Amino acid sequence: MKFKITLTIIILALIVGITAFINFKTLEVKKDLEENAQFVIKDNGEEIAVLDMKEIQSLGPKEFKANLKSSGKEAITYTYTGVLLKDIFERYNISLIGRSSIIVRAIDGYSVALDMDKVLEDDNVYLAYMREGEALGNREDGGRGPYQMIISKDPFSQYWCKFAIEADVK
Numbered sequence: 001m002k003f004k005i006t007l008t009i010i011i012l013a014l015i016v017g018i019t020a021f022i023n024f025k026t027l028e029v030k031k032d033l034e035e036n037a038q039f040v041i042k043d044n045g046e047e048i049a050v051l052d053m054k055e056i057q058s059l060g061p062k063e064f065k066a067n068l069k070s071s072g073k074e075a076i077t078y079t080y081t082g083v084l085l086k087d088i089f090e091r092y093n094i095s096l097i098g099r100s101s102i103i104v105r106a107i108d109g110y111s112v113a114l115d116m117d118k119v120l121e122d123d124n125v126y127l128a129y130m131r132e133g134e135a136l137g138n139r140e141d142g143g144r145g146p147y148q149m150i151i152s153k154d155p156f157s158q159y160w161c162k163f164a165i166e167a168d169v170k
């Protein structure tokens with residue numbers, strides 16, 4: 001009798017433990033960066049390259065601060081991780097000197113035009129993929145990524161581009 005009770009307790013404990021472990025693993029995967037998230041670079045509308053998260057990260061991640069201002073809320077300063085947008089083009093030997101602008105487009109049809117002067121500044125226009133060390137998430141899960149174009153020196157975030165999927169140099 002005593003043995004049966006002990007056995008039942010052990011089995012129940014195992015079930016609880018295994019369930020907790022599986023849930024933890026699922027969460028861990030969700031928290032992970034979307035490795036296959038693609039970002040396209042274009043030159044006057046012509047596709048030059050399709051990058052994934054690994055390739056973006058290989059360009060040399062930088063940490064920077066920027067003020068997120070959501071409508072109806074106070075601006076909050078966050079630390080982001082990403083790469084300079086100009087470094088992505090440099091990697092593919094596309095010179096930005098003498099060009100006029102870069103258009104960043106998002107999955108929801110939103111687009112932002114960036115003056116080249118701004119893009120060429122140090123520590124300003126980034127393609128970010130983490131905020132406070134966490135992946136940005138995507139449109140489906142209520143996030144702002146996997147990639148978000150962020151203008152670090154802007155006091156507000158209305159010219160940033162969430163869910164960014166491509167950058168086209170003009």
Ligand SMILES: Nc1nc2c(c(=O)[nH]1)N[C@H]1C(S)=C(S)[C@@H](COP(=O)(O)O)O[C@H]1N2
Pocket residue numbers: 069070071106107108110144157158159160161162163164
């Ligand atoms: N892709 C995309 N990016 C976008 C927008 C949008 O609708 N789609 N809205 C802009 C506006 S108007 C604001 S104020 C900021 C901040 O939005 P958030 O608070 O949802 O981050 O994102 C900007 N970037």
Ligand SMILES: [Mo]
Pocket residue numbers: 071158
């Ligand atoms: Mo806005």
